[in-house]
Amino acid sequence: MPLRDxxxxxxxxxxxxxxxxxxxxxxxxxxxxVETAPDGPSALAKIARWPVHLVISDMxxxxxxxxxxxxxxxxxxxxxxxxxxxxxxxxxxxxxDTGKRLGMxxxxxxxxxxxxxxxxxxxxxxxx
Amino acid sequence: MAEIRASFFIECEELLEALQDGLQTMLxxxxxxxxxxxxxxxxxxxxxxxxxxxxxxxxxFAHSFETALDALRAGTLAxxxxxxxxxxxxxxxxxxxxxxxxxxxxxxxxGSGPVLAALDMLIGAAAVDGRAxxxxxxxxAMIALDLDLGDDAxxxxxxxxxxxxxxxxxxxxxxxxxxxxxxxxxxxxxRTRCIEDDLPPLDALDPEQACLAWDIxxxxxxxxxxxxxxxxxxxxxxxxxxxxxxxxxxxxxxxxLTALTPPAAPEQTTGAGPAMSATxxxxxxxxxxxxxxxxxxxxxxxxxxxxxxMLSQSVEAAGLPPxxxxxxxxxxxxxxxxxxxxxxxxxxxxxVKSLFQRMSRIVREASAAIGKEVRLHTEGEATEIDKxxxxxxxxxxxxxxxxxxxxxxxxxxxxxxxGKPREGDIFLSAFHRSGRVVIELRDDGAGIDRDKxxxxxxxxxxxxxxxxxxxxxxxxxxxxxxxxxADAISALSGRGVGMDVVRTAIQALGGRISIASERGQxxxxxxxxxxxxxxxxxxxxxxxxETLVVxxxxxxxxxxxxxxxxxxxxxxxxxxxxxxxxxxxLDLGAELGYRTPLDDYAGSAVLVIGRxxxxxxxxxxxxxxxxxxxVIKGLQDxxxxxxxxxxxxxLGDGQIALILDPLDLISTATxxxxxxxxxxxxxxxxxx
Numbered sequence: 014m015p016l017r018d019x020x021x022x023x024x025x026x027x028x029x030x031x032x033x034x035x036x037x038x039x040x041x042x043x044x045x046x047v048e049t050a051p052d053g054p055s056a057l058a059k060i061a062r063w064p065v066h067l068v069i070s071d072m073x074x075x076x077x078x079x080x081x082x083x084x085x086x087x088x089x090x091x092x093x094x095x096x097x098x099x100x101x102x103x104x105x106x107x108x109x110d111t112g113k114r115l116g117m118x119x120x121x122x123x124x125x126x127x128x129x130x131x132x133x134x135x136x137x138x139x140x141x
Numbered sequence: 142m143a144e145i146r147a148s149f150f151i152e153c154e155e156l157l158e159a160l161q162d163g164l165q166t167m168l169x170x171x172x173x174x175x176x177x178x179x180x181x182x183x184x185x186x187x188x189x190x191x192x193x194x195x196x197x198x199x200x201x202f203a204h205s206f207e208t209a210l211d212a213l214r215a216g217t218l219a220x221x222x223x224x225x226x227x228x229x230x231x232x233x234x235x236x237x238x239x240x241x242x243x244x245x246x247x248x249x250x251x252g253s254g255p256v257l258a259a260l261d262m263l264i265g266a267a268a269v270d271g272r273a274x275x276x277x278x279x280x281x282a283m284i285a286l287d288l289d290l291g292d293d294a295x296x297x298x299x300x301x302x303x304x305x306x307x308x309x310x311x312x313x314x315x316x317x318x319x320x321x322x323x324x325x326x327x328x329x330x331x332r333t334r335c336i337e338d339d340l341p342p343l344d345a346l347d348p349e350q351a352c353l354a355w356d357i358x359x360x361x362x363x364x365x366x367x368x369x370x371x372x373x374x375x376x377x378x379x380x381x382x383x384x385x386x387x388x389x390x391x392x393x394x395x396x397x398l399t400a401l402t403p404p405a406a407p408e409q410t411t412g413a414g415p416a417m418s419a420t421x422x423x424x425x426x427x428x429x430x431x432x433x434x435x436x437x438x439x440x441x442x443x444x445x446x447x448x449x450x451m452l453s454q455s456v457e458a459a460g461l462p463p464x465x466x467x468x469x470x471x472x473x474x475x476x477x478x479x480x481x482x483x484x485x486x487x488x489x490x491x492x493v494k495s496l497f498q499r500m501s502r503i504v505r506e507a508s509a510a511i512g513k514e515v516r517l518h519t520e521g522e523a524t525e526i527d528k529x530x531x532x533x534x535x536x537x538x539x540x541x542x543x544x545x546x547x548x549x550x551x552x553x554x555x556x557x558x559x560g561k562p563r564e565g566d567i568f569l570s571a572f573h574r575s576g577r578v579v580i581e582l583r584d585d586g587a588g589i590d591r592d593k594x595x596x597x598x599x600x601x602x603x604x605x606x607x608x609x610x611x612x613x614x615x616x617x618x619x620x621x622x623x624x625x626x627a628d629a630i631s632a633l634s635g636r637g638v639g640m641d642v643v644r645t646a647i648q649a650l651g652g653r654i655s656i657a658s659e660r661g662q663x664x665x666x667x668x669x670x671x672x673x674x675x676x677x678x679x680x681x682x683x684x685x686x687e688t689l690v691v692x693x694x695x696x697x698x699x700x701x702x703x704x705x706x707x708x709x710x711x712x713x714x715x716x717x718x719x720x721x722x723x724x725x726x727l728d729l730g731a732e733l734g735y736r737t738p739l740d741d742y743a744g745s746a747v748l749v750i751g752r753x754x755x756x757x758x759x760x761x762x763x764x765x766x767x768x769x770x771x772v773i774k775g776l777q778d779x780x781x782x783x784x785x786x787x788x789x790x791x792l793g794d795g796q797i798a799l800i801l802d803p804l805d806l807i808s809t810a811t812x813x814x815x816x817x818x819x820x821x822x823x824x825x826x827x828x829x
Contacts, residue, residue: 020286030149030190037145062362066286071189073182096284102185102207109279119281124192124200136281 017043017141024049025056025070038127042141053077067096083115096137149190150243156183157236161498181210196242206231209263227259233502304382306354311378324371329361435488439675442485443772449478450793486673490525493571497522503539507546520570526578527673537643549584549664583665589658591615616656620644651694677773681766685735690800697749704743729760732810750803758807784809
C-alpha cells in the first residue's frame, strides 16, 4: 500500500479558507485520512483521540500559535515523535530558528502551490 | 474551488471587521500586544488567503500593511497619530481591494497609491527589512513512520469480531440492519462481510424468513457495552456475538494521549511570537447559512401564523366553552408560534456594527475632504436589526453623516470661539425601545439656524413669509423636497439629495425619523425602525365591502368625521377641518376604484396620514375593524406594481387583504386631481 493511503494528517489553521485549500491539495495527492482543527487546543484534543503522523499547522493563530502547538506536541509522550510542518506567512528567520530548536520537521512559506506542499510533506515522511 | 473562494471573501469580511475593531481599540488608547497582534493577524490572514487565489493587488498591499504592523508589533515603530491614521486608511483600502477582488472589478491605484506610500514611509521609518531572508539554513527533518500505524486498527485499543444474525422478527418489526452497521461505523473503522451461506435458491426462498448474517471487524476505542448499545433496540431480535481479539494490540500507545495538555508555560517559546493571552477569547460558534434558506423559513413561519389565526377563528366559531382544553391548547400554540416567529426573525437579525464601521469610514473621509477635525463615537453596536434594514440604511445614514460633518459641525475656529473643543464630536448610537430599534445621530455642532431655514423656505415658496411656525415645525422643513441650506453646494453633501430622500428611504423601511436641535448645542436625528420587514403592525379597515390593511406607522390619528368638520373645496374636493388646519379628504374606496365618490362623508371613519413633506391628508373609509400584526406577502412577483398597494396578507378568516401604501396612494391621487394637498403646508399656522 502506498504511503498516501496510510498516512494520517491533521491540518491546523484558524482560517477555514486555508484549511479548505490544504485539505483539497492533500485530497489531490490521494491522501484521504485528513482531519482539520481551527486552533491549537482543539488540534491537541483531536490528536489525542485520533493519533496522526503529521501535523500541518499555520503559524499565526489566535491563542496558541503554530510554534506553541509544536512545543505542546513535543512535550506530550504520545505525540513527541509526530511530524510537524509549519506554514508561515513569510520565511522569518526568527520563526524558523525557534522552530528548529523545538524540533520542527519542515516549514513552508505562503503563498505556495500544491506541488510545494507535496514537496514539503515528502521531505518529512517520504514519497507519498 | 469556487466555494473555497467564496468562503474566503466571507472570512475576509470578518477579518476586516476585526481589523477595524482593533484599530478602534488602539485609537481609544489601548495598544497592548494582543490588540496589535489581532490587527496584524487580520491583515496577515487576508494576505495569506489572497496569495492562494493569486490576488496580486491585494497581496502586495496587504504585504506593506502587514510589514508596517509587524514593525509596530516588534516595537521598532511607535504608534503616533499619523501612524494610526495611516492604518485606518490602510484598512479602508484593504477593504476596497477585497471587494474589488470579490467582484472582479479592476483596481484603481489612485486610491491606494498615497496610502501605500504612507505605509512604506512608516516601514522606512522603522528601518525594517520587509523582505524575507530566502537563504534560510533549514534542513527538513525526516520522521521514521511506523507504517503499521497505517492499518485501520491503528488508533484503536481494541479489535472486535462481531457476528450479527438478524431474526425474521427484526425485519418484521421494521428494523434495518444497514442502519445498525452504519451506527457501528461511527465507533471506528469496520470491515464487514455478509454471510449468505444460508441463502436458499430463489425458488425456495421464503421472503418472510431471515437468511443473512454479517461478520464485522471493528477497531474501536469503545468498550463492548458501547457496541451492545448499538443493538439495544433489536435485543432479542437477533443473535449477537462479540469477541475481543486480544492477539491484535493497539499500535499506538494511548495512555498519555488523554493527559496531553497545552504547555502550562508558553514563555518557554519566547521568540516564537507573543505569549498566549491570559484569557484567550473563544469565538462564539456560528453556522453560515444561505440567506434563501432563512427566507424560506421566515416565509413558512408566516404561513404558520396565518394558519394559526385561521384555526383560532374556527375554534371561536365552533362555540366551545371558555375552559375547553382546545382553547387552552390553542392559547399555548399561539404563544409558541409567537416565540418561533421571534426566533426566526432573530436569525435574520444582525448587529448594526458593520453599518457603524462603514460610517466611521465616511466620517474619516468626509472630515478629511473639508478639513474639519471630527471624531465619531459609537454606542450599542451589538444592537440587532434585520439584515435587509441594515443594508438599506447605509445610504440614508451616509447622507446624514455627511450632512452632520458638513453642515452640523462648525469650523474649528468657530468652535474655539464658542468655547468648544476644536475637534467636533458625532455620536451614533443604536438601542431598542418599545419593540423597535432606534438609531440616533447626534452632533455637538451649532444646531439648526432656524431663521436661516425659515428664510430659505420662504424663498423657495415652501411657506408664506407671514407664517408663524413652532421650532419643531421649522426643523421639520428640512425634510421638504429640494430643501437645502448650504449657501454654496459643497462637494461633500450638497448633491441635490436632500433630507426628504432620507426620510422617504426610512419610511420605506417602515421607519420614522425625527429631528431635535438646540442652538449652539447640536442637532439630534432619531430614526425608529421596526425589528423586521416580514411582519407589519397594521390597521384593518373596510371600505366598499373590501377589507384592507393600512400600516400603522403611516397613520397619525383616526377619527369619525362630522358634518361640521367637512368643507367643500371646488366641485370635487373635500377638506376636513382638523385642529385649525384643513386637510384634504380622499375617498379610499373611490381612489381604488371600488366605488364612485359619495355625496356625503359625514359619519365616515377617517385615517389621517402624515406625508413625506410634513403635510397631512385624510382617507375616508367605512369602518375600522381591528389593529393587528400581519404577515407581509409580496405581490410584485406575480402581479407587478400596483400604485397605492404595497403587498398583501392573509387574515385570520382566510381572507386575502391588500396592504395599502397610503403615501403612494395619496401622491398618485393628489397628482392626478388638484393641488389642494400641496396647498396645505402653505396654510400651516395661518389663522383660520
